[in-house]
Amino acid sequence: MPGQLHEHTPVRGDKCAIWTDRLAVRFKNRRPIGIHVGHHVLGELGSLLRDAGAGASRIGAVTNTVVAHHYLPPVIKGLERAGYTACPIIIPDGEAEKNLERVGWLCGEWLGAGLDRSSMVVALGGGVIGDLAGFAAATYLRGIGFVQVPTTLLAMVDAAIGGKTAVNHPMAKNIIGAFHQPLLVLEDLATLETLPERQWRDGLAEVVKTAIILDADLFLYLEQNAEDILRRRPESVRHIVVTCAGHKARIVAEDETESGLRALLNYGHTLGHCIEALTGYEEWSHGEAVSAGMAAAARLARLLGLCGKEEAERQRALLESFGLPTRLPRLDPEALMRTLYHDKKTRDGKLRFVLSPAIGQARMLEGVEEDLIRKVLAGQ
Amino acid sequence: MPGQLHEHTPVRGDKCAIWTDRLAVRFKNRRPIGIHVGHHVLGELGSLLRDAGAGASRIGAVTNTVVAHHYLPPVIKGLERAGYTACPIIIPDGEAEKNLERVGWLCGEWLGAGLDRSSMVVALGGGVIGDLAGFAAATYLRGIGFVQVPTTLLAMVDAAIGGKTAVNHPMAKNIIGAFHQPLLVLEDLATLETLPERQWRDGLAEVVKTAIILDADLFLYLEQNAEDILRRRPESVRHIVVTCAGHKARIVAEDETESGLRALLNYGHTLGHCIEALTGYEEWSHGEAVSAGMAAAARLARLLGLCGKEEAERQRALLESFGLPTRLPRLDPEALMRTLYHDKKTRDGKLRFVLSPAIGQARMLEGVEEDLIRKVLAGQ
Numbered sequence: 141m142p143g144q145l146h147e148h149t150p151v152r153g154d155k156c157a158i159w160t161d162r163l164a165v166r167f168k169n170r171r172p173i174g175i176h177v178g179h180h181v182l183g184e185l186g187s188l189l190r191d192a193g194a195g196a197s198r199i200g201a202v203t204n205t206v207v208a209h210h211y212l213p214p215v216i217k218g219l220e221r222a223g224y225t226a227c228p229i230i231i232p233d234g235e236a237e238k239n240l241e242r243v244g245w246l247c248g249e250w251l252g253a254g255l256d257r258s259s260m261v262v263a264l265g266g267g268v269i270g271d272l273a274g275f276a277a278a279t280y281l282r283g284i285g286f287v288q289v290p291t292t293l294l295a296m297v298d299a300a301i302g303g304k305t306a307v308n309h310p311m312a313k314n315i316i317g318a319f320h321q322p323l324l325v326l327e328d329l330a331t332l333e334t335l336p337e338r339q340w341r342d343g344l345a346e347v348v349k350t351a352i353i354l355d356a357d358l359f360l361y362l363e364q365n366a367e368d369i370l371r372r373r374p375e376s377v378r379h380i381v382v383t384c385a386g387h388k389a390r391i392v393a394e395d396e397t398e399s400g401l402r403a404l405l406n407y408g409h410t411l412g413h414c415i416e417a418l419t420g421y422e423e424w425s426h427g428e429a430v431s432a433g434m435a436a437a438a439r440l441a442r443l444l445g446l447c448g449k450e451e452a453e454r455q456r457a458l459l460e461s462f463g464l465p466t467r468l469p470r471l472d473p474e475a476l477m478r479t480l481y482h483d484k485k486t487r488d489g490k491l492r493f494v495l496s497p498a499i500g501q502a503r504m505l506e507g508v509e510e511d512l513i514r515k516v517l518a519g520q
Numbered sequence: 521m522p523g524q525l526h527e528h529t530p531v532r533g534d535k536c537a538i539w540t541d542r543l544a545v546r547f548k549n550r551r552p553i554g555i556h557v558g559h560h561v562l563g564e565l566g567s568l569l570r571d572a573g574a575g576a577s578r579i580g581a582v583t584n585t586v587v588a589h590h591y592l593p594p595v596i597k598g599l600e601r602a603g604y605t606a607c608p609i610i611i612p613d614g615e616a617e618k619n620l621e622r623v624g625w626l627c628g629e630w631l632g633a634g635l636d637r638s639s640m641v642v643a644l645g646g647g648v649i650g651d652l653a654g655f656a657a658a659t660y661l662r663g664i665g666f667v668q669v670p671t672t673l674l675a676m677v678d679a680a681i682g683g684k685t686a687v688n689h690p691m692a693k694n695i696i697g698a699f700h701q702p703l704l705v706l707e708d709l710a711t712l713e714t715l716p717e718r719q720w721r722d723g724l725a726e727v728v729k730t731a732i733i734l735d736a737d738l739f740l741y742l743e744q745n746a747e748d749i750l751r752r753r754p755e756s757v758r759h760i761v762v763t764c765a766g767h768k769a770r771i772v773a774e775d776e777t778e779s780g781l782r783a784l785l786n787y788g789h790t791l792g793h794c795i796e797a798l799t800g801y802e803e804w805s806h807g808e809a810v811s812a813g814m815a816a817a818a819r820l821a822r823l824l825g826l827c828g829k830e831e832a833e834r835q836r837a838l839l840e841s842f843g844l845p846t847r848l849p850r851l852d853p854e855a856l857m858r859t860l861y862h863d864k865k866t867r868d869g870k871l872r873f874v875l876s877p878a879i880g881q882a883r884m885l886e887g888v889e890e891d892l893i894r895k896v897l898a899g900q
Contacts, residue, residue, distance in 0.1 A: 240624045244689060244696065249690045251862050279659070282686065282777075283698040306662065311631050316624065317662045318698060397662075429779065477859075481629050504804060 155180040160329070161382045165321075165389045167300065167396065175301060175325040175385055177378075182214040182328045185262065186222025192324050194285065199224045200250050202273035204233040207291050209336055211381060215264055215289065227253040231269075235421045238272045238307045240316060246276040247456050258482065260285040260323070261463040266292035266339070267299035267426065271314070274305030278320030286501035288322040291331040293343020293377075297350065297384035298405075300325050308421065312482050313413045329377055342427025344462045345408075349434060350384045352455060353407045354391075356500030358383055358457070366461045373466065403443040404502045407494040408434030411468070414421070414479040418471050431459045436465035439470055440508070440516045441495040451499060477510065527660055535560040540709070541762045542893050545681065545701075545769045547776065553707040555681060557758075562594040562708050565642065565669065572704050574665065576640040579604045580630050582653035583644040584613040590714055595644055595669065607633040610650075615801045617685045618652045620696060626656040640665040640703070646672035646719070647679035647806065652693070655684030657732025658700030668702040671711040673723020674807060677730065677764035680705050682772035682782075688801065691863050693793045699777055707765070709757055720752065722807025724787075724842045729814060730764045732835060733787045734771075736880030738763055739838070746841045784882045787874040788814030791848070794859040798851050811839050815846035820888070820896045821875040831878060853897050857890065 158179040164172035176188060189196075199219055203212055206295070208230045219226045229249050231237050250259070261272035263286060270288050277286035290300035306317025332340070351359035361379070363370065368376040395402040412433035415424050424432075438452035456466045480491060491513065496502045538559040544552035556568060564581075579599055583592055588610045599606045611617050630639070643653035643666060650668050657666035670680035686697025706779050712720070731739035741759070742749065748756040765794075768785070775782040790811035795804050819834035836846045860871060871893065876882045 240620050244620045247689055247696050248691055251695065254861070275659075279655075279696045279698055281695060282684070282699055304662070309627055309631065311628055315631065315661060316627050316659045318659055319662055369745065481634070489636070 154291055157181045157184050163386050163389050165330055166393050177327045179330045183218035185326055186218040187213055190222050196258050198255050198259040199226050199262055200255050201226055201228045201262040204231055206233045207265045235268055238268050243276045247280050257281050264289045267295045269299050270295055271306050274320055275307055275317050278305050278318035285323050288325045292339050294346050294379050296327045298346040301388040312417055342425050343462050345427035345431040345464055347380050347384050349407050350387050352385050353404050353502035359499050363401050404494050407502055408437055409484050411436050414476055417479050428442045428465050431464035432468050436516050443512055446495055446497050476517055537561045537564050540758055543766050543769050546773050557707045559710045562600035565595055565706055566598040570602050576638050578635050578639040579642055580635050581604050581606055581608045581642040584611055586613045587645045615648055618648050620687055623656045627660050637661050642667045644669045649681050650675055651686050655687055655697055658685050658698035665703050668705045672719050674726050676707045676761050678726040681768045692797055721843050722805050725807035725811040725844055727760050727764050729787050730767050732876050733784050733882035734767050739879050784874050787882055788817055790863050791816050794856055797859050808845050811844035812848050816865045816896050823892055826875055826877050856897055
């Protein structure tokens with residue numbers, strides 16, 4: 141359901157800010173969290189913050205070297221135009237930065253820059269920046285406001301929406317974190333034009349996930365428009381971002397702290413996180429790990445008689461058409477099992493998996509037998 | 521207002537668990553957080569948790585070497601008797617432990633011990649343990665339940681009640697933290713018998729603070745019973761703990777996240793935190809720093825014409841009768857001013873101080889002139 145054009149505002153040079161959609165996370169009895177989607181809209185952040193009533197004077201913008209090169213200047217300019225003092229911090233690129241040491245360092249930088257309880261943080265970048273800067277904002281002075289400005293497909297359709305923030309521990313991913321809702325989310329589809337191929341596919345893994353667990357129509361759209369999507373045709377990009385962001389917004393509004401429904405979004409993630417942990421968060425990207433995790437979850441569902449062969453096959457085929465892996469890497473099965481038991485979703489020592497009985501549907505299965513899991517891990 | 525004896529339950533050997541009072545933090549529309557006060561009641565933790573409906577199987581008990589020696593065994597026994605699996609972690613004693621590295625280490629230990637989202641953490645010790653273990657519980661797996669079992673006067677009357685958790689940053693105290701309410705608070709007055717003299721006085725600083733800002737009757741009681749209090753006579757101990765814990769519970773229930781009223785509890789803390797930071801959190805204890813901070817705040821109030829000479833003098837005299845310092849240490853005034861501006865309560869670069877116009881009353885003053893503060897820092 142692509143939205144409508146709302147307005148055209150000149151921003152800089154020949155680039156025009158074009159709003160394509162405005163979504164929102166609508167929690168009960170709380171101000172909705174706007175998700176603003178458009179083209180060349182980074183320069184609008186300052187005025188969006190003013191509209192949202194952010195009285196902050198200092199804004200700590202956190203980004204990485206790669207994103208800063210392309211997109212930090214318009215953000216800074218827009219903030220300053222709206223009367224804010226921007227305090228940019230640029231960290232190296234990569235998942236390795238998502239750790240507690242970096243959180244402590246960020247807080248020190250913010251103290252030095254004079255950020256106080258009335259200040260805000262802007263997370264400009266992909267999931268790593270959003271998770272890291274969001275968690276630092278959640279804990280700095282016991283929590284200051286922050287804004288998500290995702291610049292990757294993965295962050296736009298998933299990570300930037302819903303208030304989950306976290307850093308990794310050497311023993312497991314995202315194990316230290318907080319629920320901290322952003323004041324607003326600003327998604328500039330134009331930033332996706334410079335996204336490296338591998339990160340584009342990473343985001344597609346989350347798009348496929350959304351389709352499998354929630355939206356059979358989207359799944360069909362992905363199958364039928366795979367070529368356009370791989371080429372990042374603007375209409376396709378817009379369709380998948382707006383559709384997936386909308387699903388995510390609806391689900392987190394219903395279940396903010398993952399007591400039920402929201403856990404379904406972890407389809408493929410239980411095994412995915414293990415793959416990432418056991419390969420040192422380097423070799424496999426998040427999307428690739430989740431893709432292999434989804435394919436394994438589909439095999440597990442089939443072994444359990446929960447879905448037919450065709451359902452599992454369609455999942456595998458779509459993932460592969462996007463160049464995503466559907467086989468687990470060679471890992472010590474015992475180490476994998478141990479890591480599985482460390483998953484955040486484990487309760488009272490029982491393994492829990494999200495499984496899909498049919499395209500567009502998902503449910504949580506608790507107490508899956510270890511033998512079956514070992515079979516799936518062995519690639520059967 | 522000491523409460524009534526509720527029940528007598530034999531616990532171990534010749535020691536009987538004696539409940540003296542039950543208070544609660546009563547947030548609107550939420551389950552009240554019980555504050556259970558008694559003598560020799562550590563062994564009751566397990567059954568209190570069962571009564572509170574804690575379905576956890578594993579309990580990560582965090583304490584330090586000193587407290588563990590005296591009080592870990594009855595806690596563990598009580599937990600096991602109630603059917604819980606206790607996973608004790610003992611860290612070194614001291615404020616130096618309250619840092620992000622220790623939080624990461626704790627989370628690793630908990631992962632290793634199999635603590636999951638249904639698990640709970642018990643913080644057994646003083647303010648350092650409560651703040652550290654509480655913050656780790658607030659962020660482990662994005663937050664698991666925890667229980668405060670304070671064993672110092674300071675923690676019983678203040679730190680353990682209200683859900684503030686935090687660790688220090690080399691640049692400032694408690695700068696990284698979270699609001700995370702405990703499931704319940706268990707205060708065993710018998711643990712105060714082994715408290716070192718200096719830590720006893722530390723707690724008295726917070727008791728005096730409570731009296732100055734909220735309770736003129738308590739202030740009079742402290743003046744008239746100073747001797748008994750210094751000797752830790754059981755009836756006096758019980759009176760000050762129950763009175764102060766009751767005040768704290770009432771205030772945090774009205775203002776959980778310190779948007780107004782709760783900030784008054786920081787009387788003496790603005791300067792106190794600076795003293796601690798500039799002396800490396802070692803030389804001055806928290807209570808000593810707060811005591812000097814309160815005396816300075818009284819001088820500032822007098823300079824501003826907000827209170828009379830007698831009011832300030834009574835504060836100084838009571839603090840000194842408890843052996844607490846009322847003069848600031850020799851510190852570089854410029855360094856002190858810079859640290860003041862880093863205080864968590866600073867907003868938009870304006871210095872804010874809690875001041876007391878009369879014993880039993882307090883209010884927040886914003887934009888206090890730097891010149892006046894410099895005079896007070898110079899000891900005038």
